[in-house]
Each structure stands twice: as structure tokens, then as C-alpha cells.
Amino acid sequence: MRLGRILAMAWENMKQRKLRTSLTTLGVVIGITAIIGLASLGEGFRLEVRERMQQGFELDNLTVIPGTLFAGLSRDRFTDYDIQNISKIEGVKVATQVMQIGNVTLHNKRNNKRVQAFVATAVNFTEFAKVFPDRLVFENGTLPEPGRNDTIVIGYKVNYPTENDTTPFAVANDTITLTLGVFIQEPYPHPELRNYNFTVAGTLQKTGTPGITNFDYWIFIPLETVRKIYDTLESDLIFVKVYNPEESERIADDIEGLFPPFKVTILVPLTFIRQVDGILTIVQLFLMAVASISLLVAGIGIMNIMTVSVMERTREIGILKAIGAKSRTVLSMFLAEALLIGTMGGLIGLLTGYGLSFGLAYVLSSFMQPQHQRSIGFQTPESPQRITITPVFSPEWTIVAFAFAIIVCVIFGLYPARKAAKLNPVEALRYE
């Protein structure tokens, strides 16, 4: 018997039982809708998270921190020697070291304002600007000229400490007195606050990056000057910029190899993003596995309906066999119905699934509008724009889900179809 005729007859049969067919198909539709909806929405969510993380963590920047979580007590600090060695590693564009001093008070003599900076970072401005070219965006003034040791750069939140500040704390060329806590050895070891005068070279725009380094809360002072004040050549952090982010994990291994075991921790954004990405993928797969259960339930529905249908049509099957239909023909007639249900349910499910994901994305996105954030915390991440989840149309998932629908339907249709094919024609003809 020709395949086209088998399908046509199956379709005729299904049309005769519209309600039953639609309800059976509905099960498949719901299953595929759930799978596609979650896949598309989940993928969109995953991409959104990844994009946001990529914005936050510059992928080509590695941060080297002394010590590890396990050996945190025996912290060594970095030296120029470490910087030289790291710079030699293949793929490293530039490495720069910084010293960090906590809680610095700034006083502007021009307007007699005082502000607090949570982090004062001593940097080599030339190198530092190479590592963070996109982040040092000036609202006023410029980067200090090379070789000048008495100029500073002020971050946005230091310059405008509260939301209500409309005039900045300082502008370029203002003279600022910095009060630093210094440890004095003579005549006996004790901490002491000392004042140093600097000129403002520039003030930064708001960058508001939700990463580990939010420059908004930082002020930058020349490294050479701080080294003299504290009489040390050691530093607290090393920032490394690499040429190719894909190499960052290999470079991190190389950097680690320069130090004794457990002496440094290297933050590799790529690894972090990969891990988060991996977790989101697992969550997504888990959700889809749950959604797949609904498709299995639909499959059982098909099996149930078709078994009933085989019983109802026993006599018809007997007639078909009596006039010469092979078992295989009867089998394919019933499988054709399962196939059609799977195809229809799959196609409709794909449409409703993508429809649902776009609808849900719209609703979820409107829930996730940025809320007013009070800037109380240290390096509070900012969310400058609202989160928008755009569902992703994935050809792979579309094909997989569609194939899954058909496979489930055919597998669950196989049992009743075989039952029909195996009927003894004489007994089937006698069936009332």
C-alpha cells in the first residue's frame, strides 16, 4: 500500500473523531510548548547573564591576588620582579601592579569640602591606562602627565558622594589634601594620620561596572609617591591584560607557575563566566527534562486512546486483513495516526512554545526593572539599564523538540499498532 494513501486514510480516520484527536494532540502541544518555551527563554536568560558578566568582567583582564583562601594568613606581596616575569609570559600585553590604601580623607581647600574615599589606589598611570583603556573616562581634566608624582584622579562616587550632589567635590587643578594613615616606627611603632597635598589631574565619569573593580569608589594616586610615603617597593594586586581572552586560562596557569604553590590567586573572568554559564545550562536542561515529562504523559495519552481505538476498530481490522491487508499494512495505518498526531502537535507546540516564551519574556522583563539602589555599600554594583530577556530561536532545539514529539508519539503508538496488526482475522471479524 502506498504511503500517501496510508497517511490519507489515517487523516480521514482522525477527522472522523475530531474531539478525540484534538485532545490527544493537545497533550503533545502542551509538552512541546513547555520544552520549547523553557529552552528558548532559558537560552535568552543565559545569554543575557553572560553578556552582563562580559560587560562587568573584562575578559582580557586577569587579577592576581596574593595568598589563597586556604593560606590566607601568609600573604606575600608583589614586587617589580614579579611584574617583569609576568610581562615575559607569551600572550601578556601588559601587567601593572597597584597598592591599595583604605579609608582616605580628601579635603578641597577651594570650597572647603571634605569627602571620604573607600579605596585609594596607587598606580603607574601609564601602565594602568593600558590595562583599563575603556574605564578611565574623564568627566573633567585628563590622565596625569607621565613622570608627575603629585597629581591624582578621582572616581565619580568620591566626587559626588550622594545622589543629591550636583556640584563636584573637585575639578581639575584643584589642590587636595589627602589624609593617610601611616605606620611610624620611631620613636616607637605607632599609626599616625599625615597630610599630603596633591593636584587633581582629572575626575572620572560614572562607569558603574558591576564587576570586582568599580572605579567609581576609587581615587588614584601615583605609585612612586606612595612607595616613598610608605617606604616599600611591594604591591597588593597585579592586573594583567592579555591579547586573546581565549588564552587567559593558559596564561593564568603560567602566572601561577611563577609563584610557590598556594601563594597567589588569579581571577580569570573567562573561567568564572564559563562556570556560571555551565550552571545555567544545567538548570536549563533540568527545566527541560521536567518539561519533557509532560510530553511523556502525552505519549501515554496517545497509547491509551489508540488502544481504545484498536478495540473499537477490531472488526474493521478483520475486514482489512480478510481482503488482503498485510500485518505490516495494518501496523503502518495505526502508526500513521500516531505520526500525524506527533507532527501536528509538534508543529503547533513549536509555535505556541515560541509564542509563550516571548510573552513570558515580556512579562518577566517588566518585573525586572532596575530598582532604586541606595549607594551605601562598598563597591555597590550598579545596574544602569533594565534587564531584557530576549528569547532565543534555536534551530537545533526546534529540530530536537520536533523530533522528540514524533519519536514519543510513534513509540507510544507502537504497542497499540502492533496489537492491531497481530489480530487474528477470523476472530476480529467475529468481534461485535
Add this chain to the structure above:
Amino acid sequence: MGRVLVPALRGLSFTVEEGELLTIFGPSGSGKSTLLHLIGCLDRPDEGEILIDGANVLELSDDKLAELRLTKIGFVFQFFNLLPRLTALRNVELPLTIAGVSEKEASERAEEMLRLVGLEARMNHRPSELSGGEQQRVAIARALVNNPKIVLADEPTGNLDTKTGWEIVQLMRKLNQEKSQTFVVVTHDPQIAETAHRIIHLKDGLIEGIKEAPRRNKQ
């Protein structure tokens, strides 16, 4: 008490000639239908052999038997056994469809067959819209559409009134003569049995006698 197996047929042997119109006559329970099912390759006997064109059909696989039923055998049943959802035309097309004949050719041949049984005006009616006699005509058309060598009819008049039943018998006789196909008709009606070339009397699964019919007219 277990089940008691009662053999429907208990040893019988006969030959049907090509082009013959044979009736198998006997009371209900005599094994007529079982015998017809065996001839029609719908069932397999516990013992014995069935030869069609000299070949033992019991050696064939189920699929081969189905093919044999499709190409060489046509069935007519007491309860017509038409597919209720299909029109008369579609019912007649069915064996051709199963055989893989193209849709166009199938409907042409089915139409021709329905014309032959006098139903050209009712082709697009469903069985529920046809009278018993008309339904049986459709069934006969379906049995003959594949041009089989053997037509098997199981109580073809059993569900019809006498007049209609007689018309069906006349139709079968006409087709038997025109197409020289072999007809084996099972009946419990002695009058209908008498219309055949030969009558086999069946009782309790055994042949009681074979009778040359008085109306027999050999060519």
C-alpha cells in the same frame, strides 16, 4: 472444569473446479464458515492441506497468505462488513488501494465494478445510507474488483429478505457465468443451495454427501 475443544471440521476432502459455482450447505454449527475461512486462507487447519492452483497454501507465510487473499480471493460476508466511514466507491477501492494501485485507476475500476452490480447511482453513499441488498452489492463489487480467481461468500443472503436475497444470488450466478470465476457459497438455505452446479452437504464437520445440482448446466 476446563475448556472443551470441539473440532469444527473432522476430516474432509473435496476439489473445486475452476469456474464452478459450488454451495456448501448445512445447518448452523456444521462447520461451513470454518471451512470457508480455511479455503480463504484466513485461518489455518490443525491438520491437512489446502491446495490452490496445485500449491499448498499452508506452507506460505502470513504475509504471503495476505497477498494471496488480495490477488486471488474475494470475500463476501453475511453482515456485508463494509467500512462504515467510507463511501461505497471507497469501500470498493479498498483492495486496490491496499494493492498499491494508483488512486485514479482504483476509482475507475471501482466505478466500473459498481456499475456491473447496478449501483452506479449510489456510489458516493455511505453504507448506513444504503439498503441491505445494496450493501451486499457493494460487498460483491469489493470482492470482485481485484479480479480474483475465487469468490467466497459466507451466507450472503442470510441478512436479507427473500426477494433481495434472490437478487443477490442471481447477481452472483450472472457474474460467475460472465467472468467464469469460481464461486464458493456457504448457505443454510436449501433453495439457494440448489442454484449451484454442485452442493456439498456438511454436518458436524463431515461431508454428508456431494450432490450434482439439478439446474446444473455445464458448458
